[in-house]
Amino acid sequence: xxxxxxxxxxxxxxxxxxxxxxxxxxxxxxxxxxxxxxxxxxxxxxxxxxxxxxxxxxxxxxxxxxxxxxxxxxxxxxxxxxxxxxxxxxxxxxxxxxxxxxxxxxxxxxxxxxxxxxxxxxxxxxxxxxxxxxxxxxxxxxxxxxxxxxxxxxxxxxxxxxxxxxxxxxxxxxxxxxxxxxxxxxxxxxxxxxxxxxxxxxxxxxxxxxxxxxxxxxxxxxxxxxxxxxxxxxxxxxxxxxxxxxxxxxxxxxxxxxxxxxxxxxxxxxxxxxxxxxxxxxxxxxxxxxxxxxxxxxxxxxxxxxxxxxxxxxxxxxxxxxxxxxxxxxxxx
Amino acid sequence: xxxxxxxxxxxxxxxxxxxxxxxxxxxxxxxxxxxxxxxxxxxxxxxxxxxxxxxxxxxxxxxxxxxxxxxxxxxxxxxxxxxxxxxxxxxxxxxxxxxxxxxxxxxxxxxxxxxxxxxxxxxxxxxxxxxxxxxxxxxxxxxxxxxxxxxxxxxxxxxxxxxxxxxxxxxxxxxxxxxxxxxxxxxxxxxxxxxxxxxxxxxxxxxxxxxxxxxxxxxxxxxxxxxxxxxxxxxxxxxxxxxxxxxxxxxxxxxxxxxxxxxxxxxxxxxxxxxxxxxxxxxxxxxxxxxxxxxxxxx
Numbered sequence: 001x002x003x004x005x006x007x008x009x010x011x012x013x014x015x016x017x018x019x020x021x022x023x024x025x026x027x028x029x030x031x032x033x034x035x036x037x038x039x040x041x042x043x044x045x046x047x048x049x050x051x052x053x054x055x056x057x058x059x060x061x062x063x064x065x066x067x068x069x070x071x072x073x074x075x076x077x078x079x080x081x082x083x084x085x086x087x088x089x090x091x092x093x094x095x096x097x098x099x100x101x102x103x104x105x106x107x108x109x110x111x112x113x114x115x116x117x118x119x120x121x122x123x124x125x126x127x128x129x130x131x132x133x134x135x136x137x138x139x140x141x142x143x144x145x146x147x148x149x150x151x152x153x154x155x156x157x158x159x160x161x162x163x164x165x166x167x168x169x170x171x172x173x174x175x176x177x178x179x180x181x182x183x184x185x186x187x188x189x190x191x192x193x194x195x196x197x198x199x200x201x202x203x204x205x206x207x208x209x210x211x212x213x214x215x216x217x218x219x220x221x222x223x224x225x226x227x228x229x230x231x232x233x234x235x236x237x238x239x240x241x242x243x244x245x246x247x248x249x250x251x252x253x254x255x256x257x258x259x260x261x262x263x264x265x266x267x268x269x270x271x272x273x274x275x276x277x278x279x280x281x282x283x284x285x286x287x288x289x290x291x292x293x294x295x296x297x298x299x300x301x302x303x304x305x306x307x308x309x310x311x312x313x314x315x316x317x318x319x320x321x322x323x324x325x326x327x328x329x330x331x332x333x
Numbered sequence: 334x335x336x337x338x339x340x341x342x343x344x345x346x347x348x349x350x351x352x353x354x355x356x357x358x359x360x361x362x363x364x365x366x367x368x369x370x371x372x373x374x375x376x377x378x379x380x381x382x383x384x385x386x387x388x389x390x391x392x393x394x395x396x397x398x399x400x401x402x403x404x405x406x407x408x409x410x411x412x413x414x415x416x417x418x419x420x421x422x423x424x425x426x427x428x429x430x431x432x433x434x435x436x437x438x439x440x441x442x443x444x445x446x447x448x449x450x451x452x453x454x455x456x457x458x459x460x461x462x463x464x465x466x467x468x469x470x471x472x473x474x475x476x477x478x479x480x481x482x483x484x485x486x487x488x489x490x491x492x493x494x495x496x497x498x499x500x501x502x503x504x505x506x507x508x509x510x511x512x513x514x515x516x517x518x519x520x521x522x523x524x525x526x527x528x529x530x531x532x533x534x535x536x537x538x539x540x541x542x543x544x545x546x547x548x549x550x551x552x553x554x555x556x557x558x559x560x561x562x563x564x565x566x567x568x569x570x571x572x573x574x575x576x577x578x579x580x581x582x583x584x585x586x587x588x589x590x591x592x593x594x595x596x597x598x599x600x601x602x603x604x605x606x607x608x609x610x611x612x613x614x615x616x617x618x619x620x621x622x623x624x625x626x627x628x629x630x631x632x
Contacts, residue, residue, distance in 0.1 A: 070454035073484040099432075100457025121452065124407040126416070126433030133436070134461075145508035150408050173505040173552070174406050177450050180505050180545070182475045183554055183623035186616070190452065191475065215622055218538040234505075239537045240515050240547065247536055247547070248511060327508040333520040 003263065003294050004270035006064065006163065007287050010042045010277055015052045015063075017284040022291030025062040027095060028052060029276065034082045035066040036119055037276045038193030049089055062092035068117035069193045070098050080104050087112050095141070096120070097176060097190075102135040116140040118165070119189065121176030125157035132160050139163055141272060143175045144254065147330050152266045161269035166256045167286060167314065168274025170326055172234050172249040180233050185215040196232045203228075212236075255314055255323035257290075257306040260297040282317055289313055336568060336595050338588060339366035339495060341578040342402040342428075344503060345548060346527035349379040355579065356388055360395040362585055363592040366574065367392050368428055370402040370419070374510070374549045375412050376523065382418055389425055400426045403434040405450050406506040406550065426468075435465065444468045449497060450506075454480075456487035469493040471576065474502050474558070477620035478566050485570055493573040499561070499587060500578025501533065501546050501611060502554040502623060511547040523549075531581035532610040543611060544624075556614030556624055562602030563618060564594050583608035 007023035009015035018026045029035025031043040044052060049065075056063045065086045071079035079101055086094045087109040094112060096102050097119035105112055114131075118141040122128050131137045139161040142151060155162050173180070175189075182188035185200040200215040210222045212231035219236030222228045229235070234248040254274070256263070263271070271294070273286055289310045297304045315323060326332055340359055343352065359367060369385050369392070371377050380388070389399040401419050404412055419427050420437040429435045430448040438445040447453060447462045447470035459470060472481055474497045485494065512534055513523035533546035533553055543555035560567060560575065567575065575595075577587055586608045594600040606613060616625030 070452055071457070072480060073455045073487055074480070076455060076457065098452070098454065098458055099461045100455055100459075103457065103461055120432075121450075122432060124413055124431070124433040126413060126436045127407070127431055130432045130436035130439075145406065146408055147508075153410055172509060173507045176452060177405070178505040179473070179475045179502070179623070180552065182617070183502065183504050183545075186620070186622040188475060190473070191454065217542070217544060217624070218540050221539055237539060238544065239539060239541065240534060243515075244539060247515065248507075248552070249509070330521070331519060333509050 002267060002269060003260070003298065005287070005290055005294055006270050006272045007283060008168075008273055008276040008278065009052065009283070010037065010275075011044070011280075012048050012052055013280040014276070014278075014283045016055055017280040018287050019056050019059055019061050021284050021287035023061060023287050025064055025092070025270070026052075026056060027064040027066050027272075027276070029066045030082055030085070032078065033069055033193040034079055036068050036117075036189045036193050037066075038069070039198070039277055042277060046085060046089065049085075053089060053091070064093045064095055064115065065091045066095045066117065067101065068095050068097045068119040070119075070190045071101055072191065080108075083109065083112070093138070099131070099134075102131065102137070106135050113138050115163070116160075117176075118143050119176040121174055123174065125154045128154065128158050128160050132158065139269060141165070144171050145174045145327050147333075148259065148262055148266075148328050151268075151328070155266050155268070162267075163270040163272055164256070164263060164268050165254060166271035166273060167290065168253060169232075170249065170252060170254040170324065184217055184233055196230075201231055250322070252322045252324050253318035254326045255311070255318065256325060256328060257293050257310060257314070259325065259328055260293060260306075261301045261304045264297055264301050285313060285317060336572065337365040337574050338363065338591055338595070339368060339574050339576045340364045340588075341497070341500065341576045342368040342370055342372045343579045344373055344501075344551065344553070345531055345533060345579075345581070346374070346377045346379065346525065347531055347581070348528060349384075351531070352380055353388070355584070356392060358585060360392055360397065362588045364397065364577070364588060366398040366400060368400045368402045372402045372405050372430060373506075373551045374527070375404065375409075375415075376520075376525070377527070377549075382415060386422065393425075398426075400428050400446055402428040402448065403430045405430045405448075406508075407431055407433055408508065435462070439465045442466070446495075447471065449473050449503075454484075456484050456489070459484065459492065460489050463489045463492045467492060469495055469573070471495050471497060474504075475617050475623060478563070478570070478618050479620055482570055494571065495574035495576055496560070496567060496572050497558065498567070498575035498577060499559050499591065500557060500580065502556070502558045502614075502617070503551060504545070504554055504623075505552040507550050507552070510550050511552065512549050515547065546611070554614065554623060555611050557609040557611045558617070558623075559605060559609070559613050559615060560618060561590060561594060561600065561605060563615070580610050582610075
């Protein structure tokens with residue numbers, strides 16, 4: 001049960017890839033803005049969700065449904081209907097950020113298991129225990145802002161299972177309380193289910209290099225030999241007091257393979273792999289590496305050492321071909 | 334209901350004497366309510382909790398309603414201890430800025446203010462907070478007038494609405510300190526460089542366009558949000574209080590202009606332009622990108 005591997009399923013192919021390569025659970029979203037990866041061409045309708053559930057359950061794996069945006073007052077029923085669908089379909093849990101929606105779920109589907117989404121932005125056990133006391137949440141996904149000792153302090157002070165991000169895109173800001181994307185484009189993860197939306201992205205070759213813009217704002221300019229990445233707002237190069245640099249964060253990915261023994265020792269329930277927007281091939285590769293690593297650490301935590309091949313394979317898949325331990329490692333801050 | 338003004342918590346790190354001078358002046362400004370306390374960074378220590386409480390007493394004696402604001406991003410046990418002390422202060426109302434503070438205030442059986450970082454995006458969640466003791470709330474700063482109207486049309490009775498109406502917009506919080514990063518300093522040895530930037534550190538694009546403001550672990554807009562030209566729509570929504578966020582200079586002028594507008598005087602929407610530490614923006618209120626200025630004459 002400890003260190004369950006939770007993998008992203010942006011569509012049915014990815015779901016099967018994750019299950020086939022060793023995910024203990026997959027997470028998915030419906031095809032609208034009820035989840036924080038509301039990208040065109042991504043996610044599941046009810047029939048596909050049912051098929052995905054069958055595929056996973058037949059193989060003894062679980063399916064979690066992300067309903068982790070904040071419901072809008074005008075469209076409140078869209079979110080409650082999604083909760084109803086999750087219960088009807090037999091989802092193993094729903095991942096929710098909004099307290100009002102949790103209250104609805106508990107009242108109407110008391111047997112539906114609730115996970116607090118990272119978008120719920122709870123970084124302390126006091127916050128997590130609020131949701132536990134009021135809505136009986138079973139698990140919380142922690143924002144990527146705590147160091148490992150801080151994570152351990154949370155684990156020790158709550159009976160709620162703790163899930164940590166292990167690999168993939170790195171949010172630098174505390175999730176659920178970042179409005180940079182809506183300041184720039186009008187759409188944020190909280191309200192629209194997207195960050196730095198593709199429709200706001202513009203690429204342009206200029207004499208001074210390839211430019212990436214988000215809703216007109218210049219995020220970066222790349223020289224001939226530089227590899228251009230997706231223009232996520234917080235990973236652009238900006239000017240501060242006459243210096244041009246990655247003022248917020250480099251284009252890098254989170255990779256916590258090396259921390260698995262500590263995570264196991266402190267009783268982390270699950271490791272989450274980010275990337276519902278990534279390809280089935282990506283999901284297969286990442287899942288395979290993490291399955292091997294988690295199996296290895298469970299067999300021999302003291303002697304665990306991440307194999308060089310694992311890092312090499314994951315780095316190939318990483319944004320900017322580099323990785324970081326993020327906030328789990330104090331000097332990053 | 335008569336609309337009034339509040340002074341939001343100081344987002345920046347100023348020298349102690351500047352903080353005290355600011356609030357001494359504020360005691361005579363026409364603001365009904367003052368929010369006090371360090372909400373951004375636990376390392377900032379020019380004012381510690383006893384200092385804030387002493388200041389709170391003085392402002393209360395000057396006739397202000399004082400509210401103590403809790404830290405927005407909680408990472409470690411010592412920070413929770415401060416929230417517990419706020420919850421147990423026994424005298425002043427507390428603004429909860431994350432759900433851990435809500436739990437602690439509910440345990441004390443106290444009424445509280447639900448801050449904008451609690452993420453109240455709909456009437457149901459507002460209902461949750463009203464049920465556990467919130468007497469006033471603030472919508473997320475990105476919420477538009479139309480969404481707020483839709484929410485309030487379904488809202489529980491008896492809870493007051495306060496809207497962030499002036500100041501650089503608080504947009505994001507991180508474990509990382511971007512001011513320390515700028516100086517190539519580790520966060521744990523930041524040398525308190527925030528003290529050098531009383532209105533934050535400007536971040537511009539590579540074309541020199543002002544975009545964001547770095548304020549320690551907080552990221553703000555470079556533009557200054559102003560709803561000075563929106564008094565009619567705010568009144569129509571029955572908004573009880575307009576929150577003005579402190580800036581290093583000319584804050585008295587800002588308060589004056591809003592007070593005049595509330596009193597029904599004709600105040601040009603751009604009256605504040607020359608007192609702003611950035612260009613005016615109001616896109617959020619109009620359901621657009623926050624950096625935009627929906628009404629050219631207003632911004």
